[in-house]
Amino acid sequence: MERIPEPELMKKKEQVISYDEADFSEGEVNLINQINHYLLRKNISLNEEDLIVDLGCGPGNISEKLAIKWPNTEVVGIDGSKEMILRAEHNKEISTNQKNLKNLRYICSDIKDIKLTNFLLKKKVSLLVSNSLIHHITRLEDFFNTIRSLSSNITVNFHKDLKRPLDEKSALELKAQCSKKYNEILTNDYYASLRASYTFKELKNFTLENDLSSLDVFEDGDKYLIVYGNV
Ligand SMILES: C[S@@+](CC[C@H](N)C(=O)[O-])C[C@H]1O[C@@H](n2cnc3c(N)ncnc32)[C@H](O)[C@@H]1O
Numbered sequence: 001m002e003r004i005p006e007p008e009l010m011k012k013k014e015q016v017i018s019y020d021e022a023d024f025s026e027g028e029v030n031l032i033n034q035i036n037h038y039l040l041r042k043n044i045s046l047n048e049e050d051l052i053v054d055l056g057c058g059p060g061n062i063s064e065k066l067a068i069k070w071p072n073t074e075v076v077g078i079d080g081s082k083e084m085i086l087r088a089e090h091n092k093e094i095s096t097n098q099k100n101l102k103n104l105r106y107i108c109s110d111i112k113d114i115k116l117t118n119f120l121l122k123k124k125v126s127l128l129v130s131n132s133l134i135h136h137i138t139r140l141e142d143f144f145n146t147i148r149s150l151s152s153n154i155t156v157n158f159h160k161d162l163k164r165p166l167d168e169k170s171a172l173e174l175k176a177q178c179s180k181k182y183n184e185i186l187t188n189d190y191y192a193s194l195r196a197s198y199t200f201k202e203l204k205n206f207t208l209e210n211d212l213s214s215l216d217v218f219e220d221g222d223k224y225l226i227v228y229g230n231v
Contacts, residue, residue, distance in 0.1 A: 001167050006196040008136045009081040009110075010058070010189075016083045018185040020059040020091070031131055032065045034220075035158050038228060039127075044156065047072040050126035053150065054078065055111050055159075056133030060088030060104075064095065066129065067104035074103055074123070080110035111137075111146045124152045134161040134227075135197040140206050148212070151231035157215060159227040164197040171195060174223075200225055 010016055039046070046052070050073040054063040057077030067075040079085050085108040092101050107114075111133075128150055137143040147157055165171040175191040182190070203225060204217045215229045 001165060001171065001195070003164060003198065003202075004192075004195040005138045006136065006192045008138060009079075009084075010136075011081050011083055013083060014185055015189060016059070016081070016087055018183055019189070020087050022182055022186055024061060028061050028065055028131070031062065031160055032069050034160075034226070035127070035129065036069065038158060039156065042156070044126075046070045046126055049123070050074070051076065051123040052127040052129065053125050055128065055130040055146070056080075056136065057088060057106065058084050058132075060091050060106065062129065062131050063088065063104055063106070064092065064097070064101060066127075068097060068100050070127075071100060071103060073126070075105075077104065077106045078109055078111060078114060079106070080108065082108050112142050114146065114150065125150050125155050128155050128157045128159075130159045130161075132161055132193070134159060134203075134225075135164075135193050140198065140202065141210070144206065144210060144212060148231050153230070155230065157228055157231060160220065161225055161227075162193055162197040163219060163223055163225045164199050165194055198225070203227060 052066050052070060052073050052075045054066060054077045057063045057079045060077050063075055063077035077088055085106050088106050092104060095101060128147055134143055151157060165174060171194045174194060175187060178190045179187040200219050207213055207215050207217060212231060215227055215231060217227050220226050
């Protein structure tokens, strides 16, 4: 299936509300466990001097879970949509875990511009994470240039995203499954995301052709792709 890009930023109010109100907790917990597993395998522990950055953090679901899982680190969630960042800040304020989120802050910025700000200069990024971001990025080089510019020799990258279905029929089947659980706005967004997603081959080839072969790309089940490792 041909890739059909979708707008990078999620700005529409009804889109933001639908996304925020949906329950994605199972996948989110799964992602945190996958990252934890990877760090344990690499013998990496995160504490006071470590900075975790969550790119395209949306309403902060993953950022909050990262902040709770690694309470001694500093966690920064970044999103280019002001509406999403407002939502993330609101969620932090009303969280029953509020006292465990003091290590978390948000920045509203396009990921392509963050190298221009100096918020990170005090610390190197130890863990660079994203979930469901890559498919939003129109040009793959923008995503990889960003993670390259934010990474140093200590940075562990872990990025998870949807995998583009093989054909339109499979995409429509996934859309139909989604509609059983989520509202129409979210279902349409999910369908647009599936069509905008990259394939394993596109991501893998990009890393191989752009001197990024220290990053590994693998398929996680039949719906997801993971890019991880050092840049
Ligand atoms: C599908 S949501 C995922 C949110 C969150 N990571 C999660 O898993 O719940 C994708 C988010 O990436 C943000 N985004 C997309 N392109 C971006 C860019 N170029 N710079 C910053 N944020 C971006 C969107 O605004 C949106 O909030």
